[in-house]
Amino acid sequence: MVNWLPRKPNTPLMIGFAVAMTDDEIRDAAEYFSSMPWTAWIEVIEADSVPKTYPSGGMHLRHEGAAAGMEAIGRRIIETPVNTEHTELLRNPRSSFIAYVPPGSIARGEALARGSKTTACAACHGESLDGLAVVPGLRGRSPSYLARQLVDMKEGKRRGLWAPLMAPVVADLSADDILNLAAYLSSLPPVP
Numbered sequence: 526m527v528n529w530l531p532r533k534p535n536t537p538l539m540i541g542f543a544v545a546m547t548d549d550e551i552r553d554a555a556e557y558f559s560s561m562p563w564t565a566w567i568e569v570i571e572a573d574s575v576p577k578t579y580p581s582g583g584m585h586l587r588h589e590g591a592a593a594g595m596e597a598i599g600r601r602i603i604e605t606p607v608n609t610e611h612t613e614l615l616r617n618p619r620s621s622f623i624a625y626v627p628p629g630s631i632a633r634g635e636a637l638a639r640g641s642k643t644t645a646c647a648a649c650h651g652e653s654l655d656g657l658a659v660v661p662g663l664r665g666r667s668p669s670y671l672a673r674q675l676v677d678m679k680e681g682k683r684r685g686l687w688a689p690l691m692a693p694v695v696a697d698l699s700a701d702d703i704l705n706l707a708a709y710l711s712s713l714p715p716v717p
């Protein structure tokens with residue numbers, strides 16, 4: 526298993542693509558993507574109730590028509606395209622996402638990130654959490670991506686060269702802690 530969630534099919538897909546690439550292609554892709562400026566991509570909204578969604582193609586899409594409506598957010602983050610048609614059908618790379626997060630989660634995540642329960646993230650991820658040397662930036666990134674990485678690291682499924690540095694950081698984080706951290710980090714504008 527390569528991902529903590531065995532039902533998630535796109536991690537093995539991505540591994541397949543990466544394995545098929547040459548080292549030069551990987552370097553070219555890394556240089557190309559890292560040359561792009563960070564832009565705001567996700568609007569994070571604290572909300573008690575959220576549009577009803579269903580899973581499709583690795584995303585939460587909003588129900589439309591008769592099935593549309595609202596439901597309680599519970600202990601979830603619902604990350605959904607601003608414009609379903611642009612994201613799902615046109616794959617428009619400029620059509621962004623909304624992440625609904627539980628009320629209070631951003632403030633709780635900020636306290637955790639500052640070190641209330643585990644090592645302060647800034648110690649390694651940079652003072653503004655925008656990355657430091659090999660340590661990736663965390664600001665303004667997809668909350669579902671961030672949460673999945675934290676769970677994978679906690680479950681020992683992410684085993685890169687530098688992953689052991691994260692092991693003690695995530696060891697005692699609960700599912701709610703991970704949700705709160707993801708809510709806070711994704712709410713930060715990508716450029717400090």
Ligand code: HEC
Pocket residue numbers: 637638643644645646647648649650659660661662663671672674675683684685686687688690691694706
């Ligand atoms: C002791 C240093 C250290 C501390 C403290 C630390 N991190 Fe990390 N973190 C790392 C390193 C190194 C990586 C890269 C791991 C890899 O390359 O596999 C990483 C990776 C991550 C990733 C994956 C990012 C990606 O692009 O896939 C997330 C999410 C993350 N850290 C969140 C946090 C949070 C949240 C905190 C604070 C609660 C934190 N980290 C504290 C060192 C640290």
